[in-house]
Amino acid sequence: MAVAVQGMGHSVKRxxxxxxxRGKGNYVDDLKLPGMLYMDILRSPYAHANIKGIDASRALAMPGVLAVVTGKDLDAAGLAWMPTLMSDKQMVLPVDRVVYQAQEVAAVIATERYIAADAITQIDVDYEPLTPVVDPIRALDPSSPLVRPDRENKTNHIWHWEAGDKEATDRLFEQAAVVAKEDIYIPRIHVCSIETCGCVASFDRINGKLTIWMTTQAPHAIRTVFSLVSGIPEHKIRVISPDIGGGFGGKVPVYPGYVIATVASLQTGRPVKWIEDRSENLQADSFARDYHITAELAADADGTMKALRVKTVADHGAFDAAANPSKFPAGLFSICTGSYDMQAAHVEVDGVYTNKPPGGVAYRCSFRVTEAVHAVERMVDSLALKLEMDPAELRLKNFIPPEKFPYKSATGWEYDSGNYPAALHKAMERIGYQDLRREQAEKRARGELMGIGISTFTEIVGAGPSHTFDILGIKMFDSCEIRIHPTGSAIVRIGxxxxxxxxxxxxxxxAAEELGxxxxxxxxxxxxTDTAPYGLGTYASRSTPTAGAATAIAARKIREKGKLLAAHLLEASPDDVEWVDHQFQVKGDPSRAKTMADIAFAAYTNHPQGMEAGLEAVDYYDPPNLTFPFGAYICVVDIDRGTGEVKIRRFLAVDDCGNIINPMIVEGQxxxxxxxxxxxxxxxxITYDEAGNIRQGTxxxxxxxxxxxxxxxxxxxTCTPSPHHPFGAKGVGESATVGAPPAIANAVVDALSHLGVTHMDIPIKPWMVYKVLEEHGLAQP
Amino acid sequence: MAQVKVNINGAPYQAEVEPRLLLVHFIREVAGLTGTHVGCDSTSCGACTVLVDGVPSKSCTLLAVQVDGGDLQTVEGLERDGQLHPVQEGFWEEHGLQCGFCTPGMMMTAVALLERNSNPSDDEVRRAISGNLCRCTGYVNIVKAIQYAGAKMRGEPVTGAAESAA
Incomplete structure (x- = not known):
């Protein structure tokens, strides 16, 4: 090899x-611009209330307070509401009513952070409390108060969505020898990246340009949306995502604070900084999950799975501000047939409004895949209990066989590649599954409680193909631009x-691997956004499947031109030049070779007459399919009979994400x-009391x-490359978040299954386990 | 207003501040050292951890006036003469950070731990950093990073997970 490129498969130091x-990261709150103002937000103490009036006079009289922005001010500019990503609209600031606790009510713009914080306490709001809608099931009752009277449809029901074949599924259920059924609630949770959300909006009145440093996972899409909503031409808006202190899906939505700070900068002509504190982040920013699922799995008496039926009520809070692709109001929840070969499935989801903050963003998972995986992996264990079959054996019996890939699932997905038995066998062998089962039996005989939980999940990531996937109409391709400099170094810009x-x-x-x-x-x-090519951003484990592919393809375009330059330098026909070991060489004669550095220099100093100078390429990659990483997880838990505490003794994750770029980084993910x-x-x-008060707000x-x-x-x-990805990779950032919860829940249920327990909702807290132990006389006082 | 005079990383800082000014805001806004971060408002996350007279302290829950006359150390003071502190080196070599936001606070806690125990067990490291939340790494590599630093400080040979740069 001519040069040490450290390409694919190397644990390169970051x-x-x-x-x-060195403490020299550049996060949004680190930015300090001359003349910068600070914004703080007053939030609603009520989950549902009319606003009779807002009196900001005391706040405005405080030294250092420049403005108080209310919904009425924004309404005059047509900005009191903004579109969500899901064809709904959302209040930026309320004009006459609030619809969840901690909702933004007014914003103070001041010269100092502390003055802004003081001033929000001096705004008087006259609220008239209304009955809140807290339970999404009761919300569907016609007598329930309306969360959104602004809508044409006078109901709290937002949409109905379904996938699969209802008739075939129902028929298989009628014929089935065994049906397992569970009600599964997957609670509302919050991503809580350690950096909260915030921005610095800076409008330059001289050149008319708006620059926004923003904690966003998708700067390009934000620029387009801001342009469309504000009417500012897109070339006059620059969105910069500096270093981002964790995202996990929580930094995909547009939050009201970004918009208010931007309006304040447009009005004052000065930079405005808004950084939310943790309580605001946790109480008001978009939530994940909150799915009330009823799942049924039908099988033959020998354990052959036949069909899956799932009905779900999804609590979306007061605005449908989920961050899903446009055509997928329930995300990719229809991946819920998982790793199993079944004849039919039918999945239904009903979205519901409640007086809670918007829900339905991810929590480090690709669009509702965690919900799907939790449902099916819990159901497999529930079925195993019914059949009195080992859950590993039941899985091995029903896996989609490796030879059936590409596999068309009962809900219409085409799985690209997989080898599920290999992953599970590897996990069972490494953890010593049979020995653990023996140990469990011995312990049970002594009254000790241990459990072994398995999860063999299939993910669906890398959105996505333009025929199906868009966000607000923008197709979900992604991009890369590579420019090689004369002396053989390069800049890679990605979307x-x-x-x-x-x-x-x-x-x-x-790029190193592809360019040598x-x-x-x-x-x-x-x-x-002023320098990077347009892309849809990072979430749903899409970066490697989309922009990673674009990087490889852009590099290969450069290699095409490089080959012509190599032929010129080597005085050979291009047909006689090949790319071997990261360099161009004359076929069969390794002594006649040129490195990419040679080629780069020639592209600027010695290119053939008639050829364009320079060496660069751009690619906008439209993936032909999604990628389907998978894994086999085994969790061993011990239960403390004195406290009900679940202690994870061992947890083994065998993951398959296809070909790996950097093993160290993958393991860290x-x-x-x-x-x-x-x-x-x-x-x-996250739970709420009957008045809609959040119980876990800090x-x-x-x-x-x-x-x-x-x-x-x-x-x-294990390694099963994606057959359609340019270098066989799949995406891995979220696999473990998706695969782990059912492995843990299954382990706890397994520990208690001899007591008749078939399901426990997560999070499984010590008191819940202790209650079961008490009921069966197993609790130790 | 109150007069606050402190040393941060060996350099003197002096300012007239409101008595209510949080130490973390003194460090970030007055001293301009933005490596110390704010991640919560309930003394839970530890992103703001600095050493006050050698003791790891959450600077979001101290007032600047409380440390008047004190000797502070922040992440910016770890590197000496262009050489990374063993803790910084350990975090790099063992991939002990991802987004980097909790990292400065986490490293300051680690520095204080290794000052009193240069050879901590897994459990001892986990207990020491239990007041510092990390949302990215799952802590496994942070434990390794701190033990790497301990070994380096004890003068033992060290190898990390990462390949050295070409």
Whole structure:
């Protein structure tokens, strides 16, 4: 090999780390511009109330307060409402009523952060409380109060969505020997990236340009939406995502604070900074999950699965502001047939309004895939109990066989590739499954409780093909632009946006592999709409499947031209030049070779007459299909009979995400994903009391896992490349978040199954387990 | 207004501030050291951790006036003469960070731990960092990173997970 490129498969040390390690990251709140103003937001104490009046005179009289923005002010400019990504609209600031607790009511613009915070306490709002709609099932009752009287349809029902074949499914259920059925609630949770949301909006009155530094995972789409809503021409808007302190889906939506700060900057001609605090982030920003599921799985007496039937009520809060592709109001929930070969399935979801903040964004998962996986993986275990069959054996019996790929699922997806038995066998062997079962039997005989839980999930990531996937009409391609400099280094600009995934390293590795340039000589840039090519951003594990593919294709376009330059330099026919070991060489004669650095220099200094100078390419990649990563997870838990505490003794994750760019980064993603899978399984949930008050509004009550609860994750892998991706990769950032919760829940149910327990809703808290133990005389006082 | 005089990373800072000014805002806004972050408002996340007279402290829940005359250390003070502190090196080598937001606070806690225990077990590291939340890494590599730093500080040979740069 001519040069050490450190391309695919290398655990390259991250290129972004030197600045983070020195405290020199560039997060939105680190930005300080001359003349910058600060914004703070007054929020509603009520979940549902009329606003009779707002008196801001005391706030406006405070030194340092420049303005108080209310819904009436925005209404005059036609900006009191904004469109959501799901064909709904959302209040930026309310004109006459609030529809959830912590909703934005008014904003103060002041010269100092502390003055703005003081001033919001001096605004008098006259509320007339209304009965809130808290329970989404009761919300569908015609006698329920209306959350959204502004809509034409006078109901809290938003939409009905279904997939699969109802008739065939019902027929299979009628004929089935065994049917397992469970009510499964997947609670409302919040991503809680450690950096909250915020922006600095800066309107330059001289050149008419609006620049917004924003905590966003999708800067290009934001620019287009802001242009369409405000009427400011798109070339006069620049959105910059600087370093982002975690996203996980929570930084995809447009929050009212961004819009109000922008309006304030347009009006004052000064930069306006808005940074929400943690309570605001946790109480008002978009939530995930909140699915009330009834699932049924039908099988023959020998355990052969036949059909799946799922009905769901989805609590979307007061606005349908989910961040799904336009045609998918329930996301990709129809992936719920999972890894199993079944004849038919029928899935229904009904979206419902309640007096809660908007729900339906991701929590580190591709559009409702976690909900789907939790439902099917819990149902498989429920069926195994009914059949008195080992859950591993039942899975192995029903897996889609490796030879059936590409596989058309009962709900219409075409799975690209998979080898599910290989992953499960590997996991069972490595963890010593049979020994664990023996240990469990011995312990049960002694009254001790341990459980073994399996999850063999299939993900669906990489949205997506333009024939099906768009966000507000913008197709979900992604992009890369590569420019090679004369001395053999390069800049790679991409349409996706890292929030910790390590794109500055992994995209350099993709380009290095394809171009034969050392990874150290490649700079990756993203997140500035003035310089990066248009893309839809990073979420739903889409960066590698889309922009990663675009990077490889752009590099291959450069290689096409490079081949002509190589032929010129080698005085050979292009047909006689081939790309071998990261360089061009004359076929059969490795001694006559040119590196990409040679080619780059020639492209600017010695290109043949008639050929265009320079060496660069752009690619907008429209994936032909999604990618379907998968995994086999096994979790071993011990239950403390004195407290009901669930202790994860071991957790092994065998993941398959196809070909890997950087194994170290992939493993890190899996560790993080597992932790965000354990969190909702055992700790995190958002609940409301009857008045619509949030019960977990700060980190004192909303329990993120610390290092103490988090086990030492074990990982392994199999490799089944995607057949349609340019370098066989699939995407992995969310697999573990999706796969882990049912493995943990299944382990707890397994520990208690001999007591007649077939299901427990997550998060499984010590008191819930203790209650079961008490009922069966197993609790230790 | 109150007079606050502190040393941060060995350099003197002096300012007239409101008595209610949080230490983290003094560090970020007055001293201009933005490596120390704010992640919550309930002393839960530890992103704002700095060393006050060597003790890891959550600077979002201290007033600047409380540390008047104190000796502070922040992430910006870890590197010496162009050499990364072993903790910084460990986090890089073991992939102990992803988005980087919790990292400065996490590293300051680690520095204080290793000052009193240069060879901590997994459990000891996990207990020490239990007041610092990380949403990206799942902590496994943070534990390794801190133990890497401990080994380096003890003068033992170290190898991380990452390949060295070409």
């Amino acid at each position: 290129k972004e780390d030197p600045r983070f390690l 996706v946006q890292t929030q910790g995934q390590g794109h500055e390293t992994t995209f350099a590795q993709i 340039l050392p990874v150290a000589n490649i700079t990756v840039e993203h997140g500035d 899996i560790h993080g994903g597992l932790t965000m899978g354990m969190a909702p399984a055992l700790l995190e949930e 980190f004192m009550d909303y329990l993120l896992p610390t290092a103490m609860e988090t086990p030492a994750w074990e990982t392994d892998k």
